[in-house]
Amino acid sequence: MSREGHxxxxxxxxxxxxxxxxxxxGPDNVLVTRLHDEVVYHPVNxxxxxxxxxxxxxxxxxxEYLDRALATAQYLVDGAEIDGQGALWFPYHFGHDVGTLRMGAPWYSGMAQGMMGSVFVNLYETTGDAKWKDLAAKTIKSFDQPKTDEGPWFHNVKxxxxxxxxxxxxYPALADEQNAHVVNGDIYALYGLYDYYRITGDEHVLxxxxxxxxxxxxxFGSYRNPGKASWYxxxxxGRSVWENPESYHKGVTKQLRMLAEMTGDAEFTRQADLLYTDFH
Known part of the structure; x- marks a missing residue:
């Protein structure tokens, strides 16, 4: 995979x-996220x-754009947790129900970890401040945490x-039957690995x-829905909980094209073309 991408x-x-x-x-340049009329700490948003x-x-x-980015990133860092291995985690402190799965607080998401990795890489490339590169490294370290019932994890091997x-x-679940393998969230996690690899060439991250x-x-066959929008x-x-929202289908189609660009693997382009033919 080339490190020359963006x-x-x-x-x-x-x-x-x-x-x-x-x-x-807010007046401190930090984004204020509200959910059900309450201010919440929301890493993905x-x-x-x-x-x-x-x-x-x-x-x-x-x-002003950069001031807002830096202030909100620091706010997220201030609310983060670091584990015994030095990995940085961004918790959700509000409960979230996903079908029969109850995401008790705090809970952790691979999508959030990947996106925060990209945030830190992009701030490092924009400012040249090595602080952000160090935070990116600590965030990407969370990808090495295997499934556990004693702490945060999202790396699931089947x-x-x-x-x-x-x-x-x-949405990591200890009960295997509740792990949905959400397509777009999984790919957003991959984006974080890609961005970190771009700036480091780290073979383990690759x-x-x-x-x-x-x-x-x-x-691909597990979420393609021939002739219709793909499964979430x-x-x-996962299919029974979220079904196949059209907006997510279109987003995943674009994500597959991005994976084709990152990897040079034409199979991702073929899959994106199939999704586009199914529904656009």
Whole structure:
């Protein structure tokens, strides 16, 4: 895989400073995320916001965008946890019910960990401050945590028909039948590995990316829904909970094209074309 690519979160555009897609920005330049009228610590929502601010700063060179990105990133760091192995984790402190799965607080998500890895890489590339590179390394270290009932994890290994698959779970569940293998969340986790590999060339991180991307590629039949929008998740449990929302189908189609660009594997392009033919 080439290290000459670009982060999937950085575009050639600037959003209006007054845009409130992700929430309201407070006087301290930190994004305020509300859920059910309560202010919550939300790593994924804040990651999207930071990525928008970094993209906008790179395009416009308006300092306020970068100030907002840095302040919100520091807010997330201040609320993070570090484990005994030195991995940095971004907890959700509110409960979340997913079908019959009850995500008690705190809970942790592979999607959040991957997106925060990308946030730190992009801040490092934008500012040159090694602090952000160090935080990226600590965040990516969380990908090495195996499934455990004593702490955070999202790295899930399954053996199907004598073949090993690796999924980075958006909603990790100790009960195997409740691990949904959410497609878009898994791929967003992979983006974090890709971004970190771009700036370091770390061979172990490349391996983590490869086993995850290969599992997405080889699981295509588990979420493709021929002639219709694809399933949100790969397992029966996941399909029964989320079904096949059209907006997610379109997003995954784009994500597969991005994986094709990252890996040079034409199979991802073929799969994206099939999804586009099924529904667009």
């Amino acid at each position: 982060s999937p979160y950085i575009g050639d555009y600037a959003v209006p400073l007054e845009d409130e897609t992700w929430g309201v920005t 804040s990651s999207w916001y930071i990525s928008q601010m970094v993209s906008s700063y790179r395009h416009s060179h308006v300092q 053996v199907l028909d004598n073949k090993k698959f690796t999924y980075y779970e958006e 391996w983590l990316f490869d086993v995850g991307a290969t599992s997405v590629r080889d699981s 998740a790969m397992t029966y449990y």
